[in-house]
Amino acid sequence: MNVPRLGRPRSLPTHGWLVLCLIFCQLAQAQTHPPRHEILLLLSGDGRPYQELALALEASLGPSERRRLRLRIQEVKHLSAPPQGELVITAGLRALQRALEQSDGPPVLATLIPRSSYRRAIAGSPRNTSALYIDQPPGRYLQLLKAVLPNARRVAFMTSPQNAPLERRLRHVAARLGLRLETARIESAKDLPRAIRRLFPDNDALLALADPTVYNRYTLKNILLASYRHSLPVIAYSRSFVRAGALAAVYTTPSQLGLQLAELLSQWLVDPSELPAPRHPDYFLVEVNRPLAQSLGLSLPHDAVLMDRLTRFPGEGP
Amino acid sequence: MRRHLFSALTLGLSVLAAQAQDGYYDAGYTEAVYLDELPLVLTATRLAQPPEQTPAAVTILDRDALRASGARDVVELLRYVAGMQVTYYDGSQPFVAYHGLVDEFSRRIQVLVDGRSVYNPLDGTVPWNEIPLSLEDVARIEVVRGPDAPTYGANAFLATINIITESGAGAPGWQFRADRGVNRSLDDLILSYGANRERLDYRFSLGYQQDQGFVSRWDGRRLHRARLRTDYQLGPHDALTLHLGYAGGPRRRGFEGQSLNPPRTADKDSRIFQLVWHHSPDERRELRVQAFRNDYRHRERFRVGPVDLTPLGLPLSIEVPLDYGARVIRDEVEVMYTQDHDGWRMAVGASIRRDRAESTTLLQGQAENRLYRAFLNAAWQLHPQLLANVGLMAENNRLTGSDLFPRLALNYRASEAFTWRASLTRASRLPTLWEAFANQRLNAEIPGVGTLFDQVNHSDIRLRPERLDGYELGFIYRPHRRLSVDYKIHYEEIRDLITAVEVPYPDDWNQESERFINGDTVYVTGSEIQVDWRYARHGRVLLGYADTHISGQDRYRAYTQSAPHSMASLLMEHRLPDPGGRHALAFSLGFHYSGPMVWLGEGDAVGAIRRLDLRIAREFRLPDQDLDVELIVQSAQGNYVEFRDDQQAVNLMTPTAYLRLRWSRL
Numbered sequence: 001m002n003v004p005r006l007g008r009p010r011s012l013p014t015h016g017w018l019v020l021c022l023i024f025c026q027l028a029q030a031q032t033h034p035p036r037h038e039i040l041l042l043l044s045g046d047g048r049p050y051q052e053l054a055l056a057l058e059a060s061l062g063p064s065e066r067r068r069l070r071l072r073i074q075e076v077k078h079l080s081a082p083p084q085g086e087l088v089i090t091a092g093l094r095a096l097q098r099a100l101e102q103s104d105g106p107p108v109l110a111t112l113i114p115r116s117s118y119r120r121a122i123a124g125s126p127r128n129t130s131a132l133y134i135d136q137p138p139g140r141y142l143q144l145l146k147a148v149l150p151n152a153r154r155v156a157f158m159t160s161p162q163n164a165p166l167e168r169r170l171r172h173v174a175a176r177l178g179l180r181l182e183t184a185r186i187e188s189a190k191d192l193p194r195a196i197r198r199l200f201p202d203n204d205a206l207l208a209l210a211d212p213t214v215y216n217r218y219t220l221k222n223i224l225l226a227s228y229r230h231s232l233p234v235i236a237y238s239r240s241f242v243r244a245g246a247l248a249a250v251y252t253t254p255s256q257l258g259l260q261l262a263e264l265l266s267q268w269l270v271d272p273s274e275l276p277a278p279r280h281p282d283y284f285l286v287e288v289n290r291p292l293a294q295s296l297g298l299s300l301p302h303d304a305v306l307m308d309r310l311t312r313f314p315g316e317g318p
Numbered sequence: 319m320r321r322h323l324f325s326a327l328t329l330g331l332s333v334l335a336a337q338a339q340d341g342y343y344d345a346g347y348t349e350a351v352y353l354d355e356l357p358l359v360l361t362a363t364r365l366a367q368p369p370e371q372t373p374a375a376v377t378i379l380d381r382d383a384l385r386a387s388g389a390r391d392v393v394e395l396l397r398y399v400a401g402m403q404v405t406y407y408d409g410s411q412p413f414v415a416y417h418g419l420v421d422e423f424s425r426r427i428q429v430l431v432d433g434r435s436v437y438n439p440l441d442g443t444v445p446w447n448e449i450p451l452s453l454e455d456v457a458r459i460e461v462v463r464g465p466d467a468p469t470y471g472a473n474a475f476l477a478t479i480n481i482i483t484e485s486g487a488g489a490p491g492w493q494f495r496a497d498r499g500v501n502r503s504l505d506d507l508i509l510s511y512g513a514n515r516e517r518l519d520y521r522f523s524l525g526y527q528q529d530q531g532f533v534s535r536w537d538g539r540r541l542h543r544a545r546l547r548t549d550y551q552l553g554p555h556d557a558l559t560l561h562l563g564y565a566g567g568p569r570r571r572g573f574e575g576q577s578l579n580p581p582r583t584a585d586k587d588s589r590i591f592q593l594v595w596h597h598s599p600d601e602r603r604e605l606r607v608q609a610f611r612n613d614y615r616h617r618e619r620f621r622v623g624p625v626d627l628t629p630l631g632l633p634l635s636i637e638v639p640l641d642y643g644a645r646v647i648r649d650e651v652e653v654m655y656t657q658d659h660d661g662w663r664m665a666v667g668a669s670i671r672r673d674r675a676e677s678t679t680l681l682q683g684q685a686e687n688r689l690y691r692a693f694l695n696a697a698w699q700l701h702p703q704l705l706a707n708v709g710l711m712a713e714n715n716r717l718t719g720s721d722l723f724p725r726l727a728l729n730y731r732a733s734e735a736f737t738w739r740a741s742l743t744r745a746s747r748l749p750t751l752w753e754a755f756a757n758q759r760l761n762a763e764i765p766g767v768g769t770l771f772d773q774v775n776h777s778d779i780r781l782r783p784e785r786l787d788g789y790e791l792g793f794i795y796r797p798h799r800r801l802s803v804d805y806k807i808h809y810e811e812i813r814d815l816i817t818a819v820e821v822p823y824p825d826d827w828n829q830e831s832e833r834f835i836n837g838d839t840v841y842v843t844g845s846e847i848q849v850d851w852r853y854a855r856h857g858r859v860l861l862g863y864a865d866t867h868i869s870g871q872d873r874y875r876a877y878t879q880s881a882p883h884s885m886a887s888l889l890m891e892h893r894l895p896d897p898g899g900r901h902a903l904a905f906s907l908g909f910h911y912s913g914p915m916v917w918l919g920e921g922d923a924v925g926a927i928r929r930l931d932l933r934i935a936r937e938f939r940l941p942d943q944d945l946d947v948e949l950i951v952q953s954a955q956g957n958y959v960e961f962r963d964d965q966q967a968v969n970l971m972t973p974t975a976y977l978r979l980r981w982s983r984l
Contacts, residue, residue, distance in 0.1 A: 197941075
């Protein structure tokens with residue numbers, strides 16, 4: 001189970017009525033085979049990512065899990081009483097915060113959430129929690145960097161003080177891969193121009209990891225224009241970042257999280273007293289900006305080759 | 319938020335302020351960071367096209383080359399482009415040509431600044447001094463060496479110079495440059511500031527430039543430039559860019575002691591306005607709508623004389639008032655849609671342009687032309703190694719009617735590093751408003767006799783556009799990111815060259831006048847090589863060589879001698895940073911060779927030119943400031959004749975040294 005598998009997201013219709021339809025099916029099933037375990041999937045909103053995740057979870061449950069589970073899906077804003085059930089799965093930060101409002105209650109499995117936000121949200125909470133993060137293990141970003149830019153040695157990295165724990169993990173992996181991390185601390189957007197000036201001319205790549213202080217829609221233009229001017233390829237964390245002008249990204253879709261959640265649930269059913277350990281996703285996709293690569297004079301391996309290289313290196317644990 | 323609203327209001331876009339509700343990042347670090355859409359920054363129009371995929375040879379001059387050259391303006395830099403001829407009619411009127419056929423009204427290349435065509439439709443020249451643009455505003459210059467009418471329309475005839483300017487986000491902070499002549503009077507002061515405020519980027523620059531032109535000539539210039547560029551992000555898919563600019567000032571013209579060309583001062587300026595809307599539904603599609611206006615003014619009134627009329631049997635001498643003034647306005651609206659798929663790419667669009675000119679002396683009134691265009695450019699990956707570029711532009715205008723410019727180019731990627739390129743292109747050049755409506759007449763009131771006039775030139779036939787069929791075969795060798803070699807051989811057949819010929823004109827006082835006709839046909843062959851090599855992290859060489867041969871009958875002009883048989887240029891920079899990276903010493907060397915040739919029109923034969931430019935710079939790097947002190951010597955090898963006219967003027971370039979101080983602060 002720890003060996004990540006290659007997987008494109010299953011193509012799923014995303015209409016809300018389908019979710020309802022599936023819930024009806026569940027209810028119909030419930031009457032014939034009374035489920036043993038009540039599970040609540042609590043969504044932070046009704047946006048497309050949440051629906052995709054819910055649909056993928058529903059669709060990926062096997063027949064035996066379906067017999068033994070009763071899955072309710074609810075949005076945070078429609079929740080009137082504290083969340084009930086034997087297990088609460090939360091999709092998104094808001095749902096997790098809501099589920100943790102009470103000091104006691106069912107165990108919580110959080111997903112669609114960045115690791116650092118999960119850590120912050122559960123800090124001080126006595127509840128039994130675990131998580132399937134939305135972000136990749138740090139090593140996977142660096143593996144992508146190595147696969148795309150085999151000659152890179154010096155990697156620029158900009159981080160806010162809040163992300164310092166990540167930087168330590170990253171530095172550790174980078175050293176193993178023969179990469180040197182050149183770091184700049186960004187406390188506010190004001191620090192960016194200075195960091196760009198110091199880091200961009202003399203490094204081989206920029207590793208951009210989620211950090212809204214550093215990367216947001218307002219700073220993005222500055223960073224990407226400067227990266228292009230210095231011919232500095234950017235390795236990023238989301239598909240839209242690549243579309244905006246990064247060279248490549250590795251990311252996990254909500255559908256892929258849904259798929260893995262279904263697997264975690266079947267694992268949990270074996271021993272409902274124990275939650276699976278917090279983990280990064282096993283499924284992921286790689287997006288590459290080929291027009292940019294051509295413009296920079298880089299020749300990149302095919303997508304399949306990149307996926308293959310990344311899957312051969314399992315990401316390390318939590 | 320308040321600042322945000324403020325910036326929206328300053329743009330007069332208050333409607334859009336309603337969109338200013340972004341709660342995403344205030345809520346903290348949620349999953350939205352991974353899932354949200356982001357504005358597209360490096361869209362196809364912002365990326366330089368890889369040379370392996372372009373249908374023509376392209377030379378790219380980036381900011382490093384700009385800095386290393388020590389140049390004071392864009393024209394000086396163009397000498398480093400293989401095959402580019404740069405000279406000066408006088409100190410304030412540079413002109414640039416490619417593959418010869420050039421007089422002081424250089425009118426066979428297209429120049430675009432951010433997609434805005436800047437040549438003067440009255441006489442076809444590029445008003446280099448009046449483009450509101452300092453070197454500091456330039457992000458990159460892409461020179462298409464060869465005809466490119468299928469992309470840029472008629473007038474992208476022999477070459478196209480694309481200048482891409484810097485935005486506030488691309489060059490944030492303050493920049494300042496001061497140049498001061500050591501052995502000659504010369505001053506440049508440029509101050510610019512760029513900033514990125516959430517959705518709004520802006521950048522302005524102010525410039526002052528002054529020099530005394532060539533030695534012992536009355537051709538100094540004084541220029542003021544102001545420029546503003548704002549980029550406003552309307553949403554993840556939409557952006558508005560606004561450019562406003564002014565450039566102008568007095569130029570000295572004429573000669574001491576020449577009564578028919580007396581020393582005087584001309585005032586030339588230009589104002590530009592350009593608004594561009596970009597809409598990118600995704601990273602592979604983009605709609606671009608642009609509207610612009612160029613408004614040139616030229617004021618030059620003076621009196622010539624006294625003119626002795628005794629040869630005409632009149633025992634008197636007169637003074638004749640002249641007005642070389644002109645006002646030229648170009649308006650254009652263009653819509654372009656680009657789409658990029660795996661395996662093919664296309665750009666399709668249309669534009670409407672109106673050129674208006676008013677000139678008392680040249681036209682005796684006004685002239686106008688309207689131009690309608692539709693174009694399609696597509697690139698198909700026929701095979702993993704074979705790319706076909708097909709271009710077609712249909713054009714209709716009031717002067718010459720309808721025209722079609724096709725192009726076919728094939729790029730064959732023989733290996734990762736080596737690509738062959740072959741292309742066939744057709745292009746045309748429309749007559750300028752002056753060529754089409756010439757009516758240059760000097761009137762003199764003579765007491766007791768009446769009005770005498772001299773019809774200097776006229777146009778009384780419907781001119782055809784000049785036509786070019788170009789064939790090119792070349793290769794690009796890019797073994798790695800630090801070396802690129804571009805070589806080509808080319809052949810161009812150019813027909814119907816428009817020229818003025820002397821014809822009898824009975825009412826005129828000397829019974830003669832020049833008339834514009836479609837004249838000679840010429841054949842241009844040659845080869846060119848351009849090498850850009852970063853041999854070390856701190857060292858770079860840019861090398862260009864061209865040999866050009868023009869054949870034809872030369873019935874009306876000495877076209878066959880209008881390009882040097884061989885030209886070479888070299889720009890080399892080496893930097894020695896100290897280990898701490900706090901300061902560096904940089905040296906650059908620029909060298910040019912240009913064989914003997916003849917400048918047409920008022921120009922004359924010039925001998926071979928060898929020129930050496932040197933630069934030494936001390937660069938200081940502080941955490942948020944840069945300070946460079948430079949000494950630049952142009953023409954360090956000694957004197958040479960840059961240009962000579964058929965009367966007596968000689969533009970003698972002498973060693974010119976200046977000190978440069980550059981400072982920038984974030």
